[in-house]
Amino acid sequence: MAGRLAIDFGHTYTVAAYWRQATRQAETLYVPAITRPVRAGPGSGGTTVYAAPSLILYDQASEACWIGQEAAEKLRGAVDARPVYSQLKLDVITGKRIFGPAGSRWLCCQDMARDYLAAVICRAGQVLGLSSEAVITFTVPAEACQAETGWQRYGHWLKGAVKQAGFTRLEMVEHPWAAAWGAGLYVKPGDRFIVIDLEAELAEVAVAQAGQEADGNKERRLRVLSHVRDWLIEPEPGQDQELVIHTQLEHILRQALRQTAGRGYDGDGYAGVVLTGSGGLPALYKQAVHTFFAGIPVYDQCLLSAAACGAASLAAGIDACGYIRYNYGVRYWEPGQYRYQPVAARGTFYPSAGPVAELVIKASYDGQQEYALFIYRLGVEAGYCINGENPLILRTDQPALSGQPVIRATLSIDGAGQLSVTACDAGSGQIIAAAVPVVKLM
Structure with missing residues (x-):
């Protein structure tokens, strides 16, 4: 089995997904021993x-550990009070550093979370048969997307x-963007939308927009306009469940919308509302969201899988509108x-309206007729070549002298996020390449 692996690390569940080329769709991945089948919830057609x-x-x-379903099964019938850790995300x-006993050691919860996620990555990679050079895609929580430091x-x-x-390699995509795509809301530049994540008695609401940076920077990217997290209190016996749930959710939602309004954005014009979270989400929560956002499309059919499958789809390059996350x-x-x-700036939406860069390629030595186009990711990982195993080779009919301008090229980004090149001979004007894909950008 092969495919790009994407992982959504959640409070209650962690979902691994991959892009199945044969069916042209993202699917959640069964990983023996650590995953369990979870019904997607009411109204989702019984999807598992x-x-x-x-x-x-x-x-x-010892330092051994069990994760996921195997950890849950180890706890069944256990007579000792061994600690099991959850809510690690x-x-x-x-950034809290709370320590607890981990076998013979004491670890902070961030280290435990790293142990957990590393084990998920390792086992999922084995199922897909990935090499150590494979790129793993992860969703980044909305709260961590609010500022560059996060x-x-x-x-x-x-x-x-x-x-x-x-x-050795990873890509990151914002959870709101991945969840929207996986749920069926195809975000366009300028769209504002809301993602509501409900799991483990915890509610998180993020209002996001694909648009201009607030500081006037011409780069365009996804912005998290507001984020609110609060605990959900289970109704007590005898209480009106519907009233309690609606009141709690309404309070959290209004808080998020007030934050957004405080930044100069009104409450109208939302492209949609995406609902994510645990598969066993009671129908009353869905009902409360639909009631509050009457008149706005609510995407609630892929609660548990939306973010992971959306990230896998984005990594596969099948979105019709996205933006570049790196330089x-x-x-x-x-x-x-x-x-x-x-050649391509972080924040650039695709497909690009025209060329994003122009190049003049010169010969490196006398007699050169072949020119390899290598693309590098700049910034934190400066010098990292992303197409080293499969560069685009441009060939000319005539040998050149060292330092001679040989090829003129324009680069653009297509609807799949692929950098493509159109090139011509600098002397004769003969077309060498016409909109040839070079590499998928993230």
């Missing part, structure tokens, strides 16, 4: 999703889990050092 409970249990006498997001901190933690699992460039040699010329 494979998910791993977000639990980790450490052996008391919350500690990673908030994004970088969460990314640093993810890199630790990926490395521990034996892999990219080509590398060239100047006397004494390599330099990079930018």
Whole structure:
């Protein structure tokens, strides 16, 4: 089995998904021993999703651990009070360092979460037969998307889990964007939408927009305009369940909308509302969301799988409108050092309206007729070539002299997020390549 792996690390469940090329769709991945089949909930057509409970249990006498379904089964009938850890994602997001016994050691919950996620990555990678160079895609919680510091901190933690699992490469996509895509809401530039995540008695609401940066930067990217997290209190016996649930949710939703209004955005013009969370979500919660957002489309058919499958779809490059999350460039040699010329800027929406860059390629040595186009990711991972195994080779009819301008090229980004090149001979004007895909950008 092969395909790009995407993982949505949740409070209650963690879902791994992959892109199945044969069916041209994303599917949740069954990982033996750690995932369980979870019914997607009322109104979803009885779909079953494979998910791993977000639990980790450490052996008391060693450093071994069990995760997901195997941890849950270990606890059944256990007579000792061994600690099982859950809600680990919350500690990673908030940065809290609370320590607890992990077998013969004491670990903070962030380290336990890393152990958990690393084990999920490792086992899911084995099921798909991935090499250590495979790119793993992760969703980033809305709260970590509000500021660059949160994004970088969460990314640093993810890199630790990926490395521990034996892999080297990762991509990150905002949870709201992935959830919207996986649920069927195809976000366009300028769209505002709401993602409501309900799981483990915890409610999170994020209002997001694909639009201009607030500081006037011309880069366009997904912005989280507001984020609210609060606990849901289960109605007590004798209370009106519908009234309690509606009142709690309405309070949280209004708080998120007030935050958005405080930033200068009115309450109208939402493209849709996406509902995600545990598969066993009571129907009353869905009803409350539909009632509150009457007149706005509510996407609630893929509660548990939306974010993971959306991330897998985005990683496969099948979205018709997205944006680039990293800066990219080509590398060239100047006397004494390599330099990079930018070709695609972070925040650029695709498909691009026209060329995003123009290049003049010069010969490196006398007699050269073949020119390899290598694309590099710039910034934090400067110098990382993303198409080293399969560069685009441009060929000319005539050999050139060293330093001679040989090829003129324009680069654009198509609807699948692929960088494509159109090139012509600098001397004769003969077309060498016409809108040829080079590599998928993220």
